[in-house]
Amino acid sequence: MVPSKFAYHKPSTIKEAIELLTTHGDDSKILSGGHSLVPVLKLRLNDPEHIIDVSGIESMGGIRDNEKSITIGANSTHGEIAKNAALKEHAPMIALAASMIGDIQVRNFGTIGGSIAHADPAADWPAVLLAADANIVLTHAGGQREVDIDQFFKGLFMTAMGEEEIITAIRIPKTPFNKNSTYVKFPQPASRFALVGCAAAIANSDGYITEARVAFSGVSATPFRDSNVEKSLKGSVLNEDAIATATASVADDVSIMSDHFAAKKYRKHMAGVYARKALSALA
Amino acid sequence: MTYIGSSVKRVEDKRFITGQGRYTDDIVLPQMTYACMVRSPHAHAEIVNVDISHASQMDGVVKIFTGKDTDAAGIGGVPCGWQVDFKNGDTMKEPPHPLLVSDKARHAGDAIAMVIAETYAQAKDAAEMVIVEYNVLPAVTNSKIARADGAPQVHADVPNNLAFDWELGNPREEVDAAIAGAHHVTTLEFINQRVICNAIEPRSAIGHFDTAYDKYTLYTSTQNPHLIRLLMCAFVLGIPEHKVRVVGPDVGGGFGSKIFHYTEEALVIWGSNQIKRPIKWTAERSESFVTDAAGRDHITTAKMAFDKDGNILALSSDTFANMGAYLSTFAPAVPTYLHGTLLQGLYTTPLINVSVDAVFTNTTAVDAYRGAGRPEATYLLERLMDTAALEMGRDPAELRLQNFIAPFDGVEQEGYQTQVALQYDSGNYAPVLKRGLEMVGYEQFRADQKAAESTGKLLGIGFSTYVEACGIAPSAVVGALGARAGLFESAQVQVHPTGKVSVYSGSHSHGQGHETSFAQVVADKMGIPMEDVEIIHGDSDAVAFGMGTYGSRSLAVGGSAIVKSIEKVLEKGAKIAAHLLEASVDDLDYAEGKWTVRGTEKSVAFGDVSLTAYVPHNYPEGLEPGLDFSSFYDPANFTYPFGCHICIVEIDKESGVVKVKRFIAVDDVGNVINPMIVDGQIHGGLAQGIGQAFCEGAVYDESGQLVNGTYMDYVMPRADDLPSFEIDRTVTPCPHNPLGVKGAGEAGCIGATPAVVNAVMDALKGYGIHDVEMPVTSQKVWNIIHGG
Numbered sequence A: 001m002v003p004s005k006f007a008y009h010k011p012s013t014i015k016e017a018i019e020l021l022t023t024h025g026d027d028s029k030i031l032s033g034g035h036s037l038v039p040v041l042k043l044r045l046n047d048p049e050h051i052i053d054v055s056g057i058e059s060m061g062g063i064r065d066n067e068k069s070i071t072i073g074a075n076s077t078h079g080e081i082a083k084n085a086a087l088k089e090h091a092p093m094i095a096l097a098a099s100m101i102g103d104i105q106v107r108n109f110g111t112i113g114g115s116i117a118h119a120d121p122a123a124d125w126p127a128v129l130l131a132a133d134a135n136i137v138l139t140h141a142g143g144q145r146e147v148d149i150d151q152f153f154k155g156l157f158m159t160a161m162g163e164e165e166i167i168t169a170i171r172i173p174k175t176p177f178n179k180n181s182t183y184v185k186f187p188q189p190a191s192r193f194a195l196v197g198c199a200a201a202i203a204n205s206d207g208y209i210t211e212a213r214v215a216f217s218g219v220s221a222t223p224f225r226d227s228n229v230e231k232s233l234k235g236s237v238l239n240e241d242a243i244a245t246a247t248a249s250v251a252d253d254v255s256i257m258s259d260h261f262a263a264k265k266y267r268k269h270m271a272g273v274y275a276r277k278a279l280s281a282l283a
Numbered sequence B: 001m002t003y004i005g006s007s008v009k010r011v012e013d014k015r016f017i018t019g020q021g022r023y024t025d026d027i028v029l030p031q032m033t034y035a036c037m038v039r040s041p042h043a044h045a046e047i048v049n050v051d052i053s054h055a056s057q058m059d060g061v062v063k064i065f066t067g068k069d070t071d072a073a074g075i076g077g078v079p080c081g082w083q084v085d086f087k088n089g090d091t092m093k094e095p096p097h098p099l100l101v102s103d104k105a106r107h108a109g110d111a112i113a114m115v116i117a118e119t120y121a122q123a124k125d126a127a128e129m130v131i132v133e134y135n136v137l138p139a140v141t142n143s144k145i146a147r148a149d150g151a152p153q154v155h156a157d158v159p160n161n162l163a164f165d166w167e168l169g170n171p172r173e174e175v176d177a178a179i180a181g182a183h184h185v186t187t188l189e190f191i192n193q194r195v196i197c198n199a200i201e202p203r204s205a206i207g208h209f210d211t212a213y214d215k216y217t218l219y220t221s222t223q224n225p226h227l228i229r230l231l232m233c234a235f236v237l238g239i240p241e242h243k244v245r246v247v248g249p250d251v252g253g254g255f256g257s258k259i260f261h262y263t264e265e266a267l268v269i270w271g272s273n274q275i276k277r278p279i280k281w282t283a284e285r286s287e288s289f290v291t292d293a294a295g296r297d298h299i300t301t302a303k304m305a306f307d308k309d310g311n312i313l314a315l316s317s318d319t320f321a322n323m324g325a326y327l328s329t330f331a332p333a334v335p336t337y338l339h340g341t342l343l344q345g346l347y348t349t350p351l352i353n354v355s356v357d358a359v360f361t362n363t364t365a366v367d368a369y370r371g372a373g374r375p376e377a378t379y380l381l382e383r384l385m386d387t388a389a390l391e392m393g394r395d396p397a398e399l400r401l402q403n404f405i406a407p408f409d410g411v412e413q414e415g416y417q418t419q420v421a422l423q424y425d426s427g428n429y430a431p432v433l434k435r436g437l438e439m440v441g442y443e444q445f446r447a448d449q450k451a452a453e454s455t456g457k458l459l460g461i462g463f464s465t466y467v468e469a470c471g472i473a474p475s476a477v478v479g480a481l482g483a484r485a486g487l488f489e490s491a492q493v494q495v496h497p498t499g500k501v502s503v504y505s506g507s508h509s510h511g512q513g514h515e516t517s518f519a520q521v522v523a524d525k526m527g528i529p530m531e532d533v534e535i536i537h538g539d540s541d542a543v544a545f546g547m548g549t550y551g552s553r554s555l556a557v558g559g560s561a562i563v564k565s566i567e568k569v570l571e572k573g574a575k576i577a578a579h580l581l582e583a584s585v586d587d588l589d590y591a592e593g594k595w596t597v598r599g600t601e602k603s604v605a606f607g608d609v610s611l612t613a614y615v616p617h618n619y620p621e622g623l624e625p626g627l628d629f630s631s632f633y634d635p636a637n638f639t640y641p642f643g644c645h646i647c648i649v650e651i652d653k654e655s656g657v658v659k660v661k662r663f664i665a666v667d668d669v670g671n672v673i674n675p676m677i678v679d680g681q682i683h684g685g686l687a688q689g690i691g692q693a694f695c696e697g698a699v700y701d702e703s704g705q706l707v708n709g710t711y712m713d714y715v716m717p718r719a720d721d722l723p724s725f726e727i728d729r730t731v732t733p734c735p736h737n738p739l740g741v742k743g744a745g746e747a748g749c750i751g752a753t754p755a756v757v758n759a760v761m762d763a764l765k766g767y768g769i770h771d772v773e774m775p776v777t778s779q780k781v782w783n784i785i786h787g788g
C-alpha cells in the first residue's frame, strides 16, 4: 500500500500554510495526524499532488483554559484531550470521548482538527462537539471566522469549511450543561467507530432541566442533535420516566444509515438504548 | 535433564520480539525489481483488451507481462494436489488456473498482468495505467445458487459449476430408512460461513534467476517449501528441480493459507528468468483479502436420528462446498476426506452417510484453514447434539456421555473403526467432558441461569466435544483417497565433531515454536543441553526433503522422523563407544550424554564419541567415519486428538449484545512436549474458533464484490472480546508414534465454534428458533429476541 507521488510541505506558521493552500488549491491536502488521510492515500482513494503538513505549527496546538471557554488547538491529539484537567472538569464528555477513540497509537497521533475536517459521520467528535455547543475557528488568507457547530457538519464527509480555510481551533464554552455531560458509544465491531455515539449535556436548576443537548454520531450521514429528545427533557426532572419518554422517539426525523452490522431498524433502536444510557448516567 | 514436558521459553522469540525476524519482504537482493499485479475489480468479466502501451513507457517500468505472454510461453497454470472423483467414478473437473488470465476473470482479484518496475511505487503507478477493457458478466458467489440451472457459469466446460460430487459411509438408502423409522430426528440447515485466514504477514515471494549457475531461488512465505518446489517445477514451469532452491524464511502465520502453491510464486520465478533480475512481490492487505485461499464456506443440511432412549441411530448430511473460482492445492480434500471422514465424531452412530457437492463460484479459492474440514464436521455434529438435546428435553452433557465410544488405548484394545473410513488410534472421551463439567460448575451454572432471568440478561451454556485427525498422514492411505503427494516427513540429525547437533527438518515453523519443542526432544533423547541443538528448516538447499507444516503434523510426523535419526546416531555412537571402552555394545548403557559399561564406572562422553567419528584414528574396523543420519518417517495412521469445550455466554436483551463470559477447554493432544507452547496453540485456536462464531465472515454483494475486504469492516476477534480461557488436559498417548504425541495446532479452532453457537442457542431457547446464522452478531440476536 503506497500512495501516489506527492510533494511534501511542512510550514511552521498558519500564514505559510494558507499561502501553500491558496497556491495549490485543489491539488493539495492538509495533513495533521494522518490517521484518516494516510489510509485514504494508501488506498489511492485520493491522490493530491501537494501535502501540507500542519502538525509542526505551534499556534495550532495546546489547550487553553480561558475565562469563559476552553480553546482546543486543532492539532491537539485525542490523547492530549483525554488527559486535560480543565476539560475533565468543565466538559467531562470531551475528555471521555477522546479516551474512547481508537487505540493508544491512534490517540497519540490523530487530532481533533483532522477528525472534524474529515467529518466521518461515524467518528466520535461530531456528537460530542454538537452537544457541547462548540465553535469551530477557521482561518483563511483574510483572517478568521467562527462557525457554530450546529452549522458545521453538512453531510457525509462534508463541512462548512471553505476550500482555502484551515481549522485552527475548537472553542468549548464553559457552561453548566458541559459541566454535566457524558458520552457513550456502541462500537462497530471491526473499526470501533460509532455505530451509535450519543453525547448528552444537561443543565439543571432546582432539579429541573433548563437546557438539554443530546447529539448523535453514527446514526445518520450527518451527525445531528435530536431536538425532539431535547424538547421533551426541558423543564422536566431527569428521572427514569422522563428519560423513557424523551428517548421513545430518538432519531425520528433523520434518515438513518444502514450496513451489514446495523440495518435501519436496529440502529434506530440502539440510538434509543444509548440515549437512555447517556441520560441515565447524568440522572 | 528432562526437557520434555517442561515449559521451556521459546528460543525463536528473541529474534521475533526484538524485531529481528527475517521475513520474505525483509530480503533485498542486488538488482531487485518489484512487481505489482493488475487485478480484476470484477467478479466475473470477459477480458476484451489489455492495453499496456502507456504503462510500459512510465518511469521505472522494466517489463509488463500479460496473460498473452504466459499463454505464449506455454505455462500451464497452478495444479491441484488432490484428486477426488465423482460418485460415478469420473475424474473431478479441474479447469486450468492460469498464472495470468487472458480470457476472463473469474473472481475479483484474478490477476491479469504483472507490472515490474525499479520500485514498488513505480510498479503500482504503472499498474493503475494498464487499461483493461471488460465485458462484465453476472456473478455467483453462493454455492447452492451456483448449482441451479441458469446460474452464471464460472468455467465453460463445467456444467452447473459442479467440480465433483462425492459420498462416503453406509449406503444412503440404509441411512435414510433408519432416519425414517426413528423415534426422533433432529434436522438442521445451516451455513458454515467463509472466513478469511488473515495471517499477520501478507504473502510475499521473491524470484531470483542466477545466470551464473542457471539456478533459481524462490523466497516465499510458505508453510512447505519443498512441496512448492515440486509443484512449480513439475507441473507449472517445467524447470529442473535440482536447479531450484525454495526458501521459506520466517513466516508470520499461515493458518493454512500458506500451504498452497500460488500463482505469484511461479510468476516471479518465471519472470526473473525473462528479465534476468530478481523480482519481489508482496501482497497489500487488500490483496490478501481477495487472493489468499479462504476457509469453510459450507451450506449443509444434516439429520441425526435417535431411538426413544436417546441413542444415535443414524446421521446423514448434504453439503454444498464452495471451491471458489479454481481448485486450490488441497481444496478437494477439505470438504471430503478431512470432513466426511470425521462425522463419526466421538459417538457410536452405526449408520452414517455424507454427501458433498463441490461447487465453483466467482469467489477467491477456498482451501484448508486451521482445522480444514474437521471444524466443519465438528460444527455439524455438535450443533446437532445440542439441538437434539433441547428438542428431546435431554441434558446435552448426558446425551453425549450416553453415546460416546467406550475407551480404547490402541494397545490392549484395538483402534476404533468408524463408519466413514478412518480407524481412530486411541481415545477416552468421557473424562474430558466430566472434567469440563467440573471446571464449569455445571449445577451452579443452571441455577445462575435461572436467577439471571429477572435481570434483563440471558445466560446460556454450550457444549462441544470433538475428535479430529492430525499427524497428516499415512502416504498409502491418503494416496488411495486421492492425494497426489506422499505425506511423510524427513529429518537429518547431523552431529558435529564437537558434539553439537544440527537438525534439519522438513517441517516448517511459522509460529508453532519448532525451534524450541523439537530441540527439547533432541536434547532429551540425546542427553545433551538444548543449547547444543540447532533446528534448521525452511530451505530446500539445506533440508533434503520435506512435506511442510499443516494438519497438526509437525511433531507427530516431523518429530518422529527426528527420533528415528537420533536412534541411528545413538546406535552408531554405541559402536564407537564400545570400541573406545573396549567393551561390547550390548554391555553399554546410554544416559545423560555418556555411554557407560554396565556395572562399572567406565564411560565415554558423547562429545568424545563424536570427535572420534570425525577424527577416526582409533576406530572400529569397517565402520564409516562421521555421525550424521537421515530418516523418512511415514506414519502408520493419523492421530486423533479429542476434547471438550464449554462456553458460557451472556446476552443483553435490550441490545442483543453477546458476551463470552467463560470458555473452558479440556483437550487431549496425547503426550505434551512443551505445555506452554501447547497452551499457546490452544489459546490461538480458541480465539479463531470463537471469532468465526461471533464476528468473522466474508460478505459479498450481488455483483460478487467482497464488501468487508478491509479491517474497517472485517471483524477479527480481539483480546477484549474474549474471556480469560480456562484450560486443562487429559493425556491419552498416541500408540503408533515414538513420542506418543497427537497434535495441538488446530484443536482449539475445531472445538470452539459450535460451543459458542450452542451457548447462544441455549440462552435463546425460549424464543422458538432452530438456528442462528454465524457470525452471531448483536443485530441477529436482537432480531430474534424482538421478533424481527
Ligand SMILES: Cc1cc2nc3c(=O)[nH]c(=O)nc-3n(C[C@H](O)[C@H](O)[C@H](O)COP(=O)(O)OP(=O)(O)OC[C@H]3O[C@@H](n4cnc5c(N)ncnc54)[C@H](O)[C@@H]3O)c2cc1C
Pocket (backbone or CB within 6 Å): A029, A030, A031, A032, A033, A034, A035, A036, A037, A038, A054, A074, A100, A101, A102, A103, A106, A109, A110, A111, A112, A113, A114, A115, A116, A117, A118, A122, A123, A124, A125, A165, A166, A167, A168, A191, A192, A193, A194
Ligand atoms: C485504527 C484507527 C482507529 C480509529 N478509531 C476511531 C474511533 O474509534 N473514533 C473516531 O472518531 N475516529 C477514529 N479514527 C480516526 C482518527 O480519529 C483520526 O485521527 C481522525 O479522524 C483524523 O485526524 P488526523 O489528525 O489524523 O487527520 P488527518 O488524517 O491528517 O486528516 C484528515 C482530514 O482532515 C484534513 N485536515 C486535517 N487537519 C486539518 C485542519 N487543521 N484544517 C483543515 N483540514 C484538516 C485533511 O486534509 C484530511 O482530509 C481511527 C483511525 C484509525 C487509523
